[in-house]
Amino acid sequence: MYFVYLLQxxxxxxxxxxxxxxxxxxxxxxxxxxxxxxxHRTPFRLVGHETHPTRAEARWREYTLKRSAHQRKKFIEKLTHIPG
Structure with missing residues (x-):
């Protein structure tokens, strides 16, 4: 299992x-x-992550998140959303 993660x-x-x-x-x-x-930006905290069955899928997801501001924004919002 592979992870795509978000650090802050x-x-x-x-x-x-x-x-x-x-x-x-x-x-x-x-x-x-x-x-x-x-x-140059340490320390970090883990905000959240997604799981992917293969490295290829995780790498593709990372690539799309880094390439698309819209996808990146949705990913960050999903992982930082606090239900309430």
Missing amino acids: SEKDHQYYIGQTQDLSIRLEQHNAGTVRSTR
């Missing part, structure tokens, strides 16, 4: 979308500063 920087409150097979290890890597694209 506790430093500047910006979001980051990525994909991985192991969420806990990947979050540790982001917070340790070993991920080049996010090391």
Whole structure:
């Protein structure tokens, strides 16, 4: 199983979308500063994730989210929505 995840920087409150097979290890890597694209914005918190059966599907979903502002906005809204 693979995950497409949403992180939020506790430093500047910006979001980051990525994909991985192991969420806990990947979050540790982001917070340790070993991920080049996010090391200047640590620490991060995991906002939420989607699951996908294959890496190809997770990579495609990540690609579409990063390419389409509309899809990205819907994804962020879905994962940050607090029912009430």
